[in-house]
Amino acid sequence: MTSTIRQPPAVSSLFNQSLEKGLAVLRAFDAAHRTLTLAELATLTGMSKGSAQRTVHTLQQLGYVGKHPQTRRFQLLPRVIEIGFNYLAAHPLIRVANPYLSQLANASGETASLTEPVGLDMVYVAQLVTSKFIPVHTPVGMRIPMYCTSSGRAWLSALPDAQVRAVLEASTRVARTPYTLTDVDAILARVAACRQVGYASNCEELFLGDMGIGAPILDSNGQAVAAVHLSPPTSRWTMEEAQRKLSPMVIECARAISQSIAH
The missing domain is CATH 3.30.450.40 (GAF domain)
Known part of the structure; x- marks a missing residue:
């Protein structure tokens, strides 16, 4: 699998890699990957397992990602829709x-x-x-x-x-x-x-x-x-x-x- 993280076109002190990783995790979920394990997320985003774990934990705390109680696999939560809806509404x-x-x-x-x-x-x-x-x-x-x-x-x-x-x-x-x-x-x-x-x-x-x-x-x-x-x-x-x-x-x-x- 290839990484979904895209490198910035030029090195910049303003570029926030943590934000980049968070967006990469959200974009890893799609019709072919409705639920993902931590290891799968790390592979899809090109992150280390530790980095993926920290990123997913943050997104969980913010309400964008959840873990299924039975399968223990991660999945997107409805709050993700807010981002796209705000674009459409404006x-x-x-x-x-x-x-x-x-x-x-x-x-x-x-x-x-x-x-x-x-x-x-x-x-x-x-x-x-x-x-x-x-x-x-x-x-x-x-x-x-x-x-x-x-x-x-x-x-x-x-x-x-x-x-x-x-x-x-x-x-x-x-x-x-x-x-x-x-x-x-x-x-x-x-x-x-x-x-x-x-x-x-x-x-x-x-x-x-x-x-x-x-x-x-x-x-x-x-x-x-x-x-x-x-x-x-x-x-x-x-x-x-x-x-x-x-x-x-x-x-x-x-x-x-x-x-x-x-x-």
Whole structure:
């Protein structure tokens, strides 16, 4: 396993390694590691067992980590949610975007989502869920790779080709399904197409049964800050139908949000 602790870009007397270790412990828990032993935490974070023990004890005292009474394995506690919620509650883009996402979901009948870039991924920061069946649950806070998603490609479309290529080459382009594009030039072509038509798409490239139609949200300087997308399932739509009927809605939603944050 590799360490989740990231070294600071430059040595600084202000850098707090104890805080870094605490955040590394919190980030070690995920869908594949819902509970962890002290030894597993030490391995995942690259810490010594003693350092991991001190860090976990502190997080326990603060109410962010607990120990299951039967298994004696560590797990996150609900207080962790406060950190992410405070970001969402204070985010002006989310406040502006929510009415438009609601309109988009109502007009299309499909789940409408807002994502922001984080490294080589996009993270869900707002979502209006349809009452219809959806094959894949993508909650707020979930990260998805840029290279094979409509929201990622939409955001990349606002960048120069050299930057797009750098992002794609830095990405671990895993074939998530038999339909995933992993060739850099092939993905670049999809990003270029987005610039021409105003939206990006993917068809079962991340999850089977799931498609995406996305468009970038731009600030007053024309810089991409986020993306909005719909998630039409293959059980209700063909890609051709989705592009024809849903892409104008997605483009208009992204344009309305962009205009709202530009003023």
